[in-house]
Amino acid sequence: MAALFPEPVRLSLTNFVIFLNLLCLTATASTIERPRSFATTLIHRDSALSPYYKPNATIKDHAMHTLKTSMARLAYLGAKSNVFVTDDTRAGLVAEDNGAQFIASFSIGEPPVPQLLTIDTGSNLLWVQCLPCTKCFEQASPIFDPSKSSTYTTLQCNSPYCTISPSDKCDPSNNCKFSHKYLDGTDVAGLLGTEKFTLETSDEGISPVANVVFGCAHDNDGYNGQPSGILGLGPSNISLATQLGSKFSYCIGSIKDPKYPHNQLILGDGAKIEGLSTPLEVYNDLYYLTLEGISLSERRLEIDPEIFKRTPSGTGGTVIDSGTTLSFLAKGAHDVLSAEVQKLMHGKLEKVEEPDIPSALCYKGLISQDLVGFPDVVLNFADGAELGLDIESLFQEYGQNEFCMALQESPVGNDLNVVGIMAQQFYNIAYDLAANKVYFQRIDCELLDD
Template identity: 50%
Template sequence: MIFVNFSLGDPPVPQLTVMDTGSNLLWVQCVPCKNCSQTSPLIFDPIKSSTYSKVPCNTSYCKVVPGGRCGSSDQCVYNQTYYDGPSSKGELAREQLMFRTSDDGTVAVSNVVFGCGHENGKYWDEKFTGVLGLGSQLISVPSRLGSGFSYCIGNLFDQQYAYNKLILGEGAIIEGDSTPVKIIDGLYHITLEGISFGEKMLDIDLGVFSHRTQRIGNSIIDSGTTVTWLVLGAYKALFDEVKGLLEGVLEIVDRKPLRLCYQGSASRDLVGFPAVTFHFIDGAELSLDTGSLFYQAGDVFCMAIAPSEFEGLSIIGLMAQQYYNVAYDVAGARVYFQRIECALLDD
């Protein structure tokens, strides 16, 4: 996962939130807080901020926020849940956000709608203070800033990598090959039309890519999900190719049905392994090398692609987006992929 730094309120309180294009709401842990890390100095106390204000329940924000309803004193309350992450319950409010700019300055954005979470699920990393939803609904930060955003992701497993970058608003780096995006419930749906393994285009019936009887928008691009989830027909074709190539070469480890794990080291044992490429309409591509296709867990490595549990819908996770600058042109309804070393974006 990628964490985003910014400060909230006045005086500013530093935050460290998960970057998530698969949801819309920004929420942070707030005082009083149930299930928060009691050792964290970053828990936001709205009483201490001069720029904090409540969002009434008779607003359009309360109509679109997950679980929005009237709480006490006519304030909107929310209940944000995720398929595989921590939930958050609290009050909807407005606050000032302070972001760092590329030239080491800061910029303040006022009246940003966010969730002040008083009852939150626990996350695996105690440094985490919330989730930055980057969907396009009215309650999201991108909708407040307009135009779009971009991010560049390097090696997710290198904790010393210093060049991951998120750019919100007009400074977004919108370059590379693009594909149309269909926005549904604020989330970014793109259209996967084929998968290749090395030079071989896999034999996949296009019908497996249909979602709700339509092929357009059959995949969600989601930075809050680590692995990629492919519709079963497409996954099975890829599974068979990978398994067949490694048959008799590496020892397979039984973990879960239809999941591929092997004894050994991916970086050592998969030198020269073919790239897997996702092909989207209008020619945009995501190419996954070994570091994007497999993750290491001790002396075992597993394929970072799994069969989707959603009929006709694939989810393109963050590992598949490594070594790319991904740009979201919301106004132009396009998503851009540019394979690049993120350090070069500072030149």
């Protein structure tokens, strides 16, 4: 007959010691602090949540804006990559017709004031428009007034962060000044300060971050807002990305879906660092990658890899960028890829010419219907990392029943290759600035919400 009550378990001395060790390990693991991460939703310019949203805009309207802002951004990247350009000047990211691609929502000060900031991997300083402003631009969120915040402090000139305006960096009160002159003529200027920023975190809900260095812009000439300013994600010590750690990541889903809610930015050493990695090189505060080749139909195309390399004078090379929608290839690479795509299209779709973009490869048809089964184009990077471009990343609608290849030819005089946002769709892109690596993980961004 089975016993009604089990006999007590008797531990040997050896088992008892092992049991105690396991208890200690469990307690230690529970007290280890995980790396902090700060997550915020990214709002695409054409999203229904964006202040730029125009529900009546046509496909052609969107395409022309994308072309215009991408070309302006390419001009900026080309100028900034030049070895003689050492400051943070940029080419009209949000100046003319508002070239913002993604906007992040933060709150600043105490009490918190909500702000919308354009994210930019091509610049460093986080700055917002502040009261009083000599020249103010229109913005969707309230203008921040530092005099009404209990946590605002101006930055003194002896601070290691006071490096933005080295020629004229101090006001009469020894406060640190900053100024940016953009390549399109836009000027923003003001004082550097520290302030509390409130961000949503992936693990704690809402979290304040104290003493963030930022620019309070009081004199803004030519800046045509909606966002309150710029959130720079560059590599310098003034960047928010480096102030919160050495890592950040962003996940981009479908940018043509105005209701897609899962684009996100994660800052801090708890950022999502997964997938295959490739070396990252910083030059003139831009992020360069080693692009080794391009594949189509699982075949590496015959492109001279020197086309993708930066020259000793600083021209050329391959930049990954958050502010460019389209991607660009130097002529030698673009010609080869374009020829291969035309071979696959031959006899299937009618080729059309677009006077606005004479070098573009365009066809009549619908991407979702006429390109079913079209092979991915793969960007092959050093150490085996890859970006796969499906039809939504490789082609862009250009009008009713018309589309063009979204990898365009860099114009004459600019040999830069640029990996733009369309090529980064459906990936989590992670930057480890301490290890000098970028990681590519193909993923549904919704899976990162947890």
